[in-house]
Amino acid sequence: MITEHAAARGRAGRMTAMTTGNPSRADVNRRRILDVALAELLRDPDASMDQIARAAGVVRRTVYGHFPSREALVGTLTDEAVAAVAAAHAAGREGVVDPAESVARSTLAVWEIADRYRLLVALAQRSVTMQGIRERLTPVREASTEILRRGLEQGVFASPLPPYALAYVHEQTLFALMEAVNDGLLEAREAGSSAAFTMLTAAGVPASRATELVAKLSD
């Protein structure tokens, strides 16, 4: 029984697999389970071990042979995804001195490995609860979109993004800043104007204009 997921941790599977490069049956299965799990969790982040096992053409018990727990499986997966993202991010910024170029390069690099990164997004945004929230926020998002659409049309905003995608960005930006407050990185009182500023610049409004506007409004 594969030494009951010993392979999962230290890769101490079997002579053949260690010395020769060709992977053992267990190695292949383990890989297949991970790959299928990725796809399956992308569809449904709450997929059970049974769903994953069946999708991988294997029995639930076998999955437990490779991973001691569901958490371990998902953990391995996110570890791989994060590692890929981290590598891309690092590669993007290596040897670059200009911070702006670093940001741009690393973003582009991360975007390249979207497949892996997408797992993280799916896991993050697709919980049952999250679905409900985003659905309920739709009217607000649509009102936002309309404003953004007008602003882009008039040239007040500058962005290659379609208005609706920009509305997504705005929504998530607010979430990010609220979370920053929750984590004590930001003082709630003063952060309001910072939030407004960020929303404006994210839409492509020049920083100077944003500063001026926010100052005017929060007197």
Place this chain on the structure above:
Amino acid sequence: MITEHAAARGRAGRMTAMTTGNPSRADVNRRRILDVALAELLRDPDASMDQIARAAGVVRRTVYGHFPSREALVGTLTDEAVAAVAAAHAAGREGVVDPAESVARSTLAVWEIADRYRLLVALAQRSVTMQGIRERLTPVREASTEILRRGLEQGVFASPLPPYALAYVHEQTLFALMEAVNDGLLEAREAGSSAAFTMLTAAGVPASRATELVAKLSD
């Protein structure tokens, strides 16, 4: 038995409560349950009905007297939160013609009701899975922070936000754009440069410079 949560839907509680303005005992309890549940779910988005009930100084069975299911309770709460957000957002933009001012005003307005809005954030970002992801992404976020710190220092970036908060924003922005791709609003291929552009402007880089830089890099 309060007609078993009839009050939850159509408010058909009782003569006294309907005619006179003073709320019945049930009404008071219902309100208290909602308020406590808000606080409790803020601490732990996965709080069970029992935890909520106890915190409200009431027995689990009583909560079921007011809300037919956990989902209904959470739903009522998010409905209230979203309604508050929507109202603030609408109030912020009413009668404003300039889109930039609309965005700024509505952001500030929404920020005012942070308490309610925070529930949505907590529910959205605090799932067990999400915790794991954010934790694992920490090294990447820190590398990002360092770049942002340098950029802010040099004046390449302009933002009132501390670097770490800006890193939160960047992280969430990428999530937003990936989700936009997942939802078919954006073409994955071309979106890379849009993403880079958005990350730059969010950091306060002028749109013109962002355009130029991204164009140079994605040739």
Place this chain on the structure above:
DNA sequence: CTTCATTTGCACAGCACTGTGCAATCTCGT
């Protein structure tokens, strides 16, 4: 003090999982 709405306290059924143990079976490489 009566009455009616509400709340309480259990008990119970059910569900959808997660992890494990073990014997039987399969499948390679040799």
Place this chain on the structure above:
DNA sequence: ACGAGATTGCACAGTGCTGTGCAAATGAAG
């Protein structure tokens, strides 16, 4: 065809919930 390693198929224990039914206690309003 052998044998070690891997997989399968059950069965089972355990967990931590959710949602319900019902009789008894409580409390406020008249």
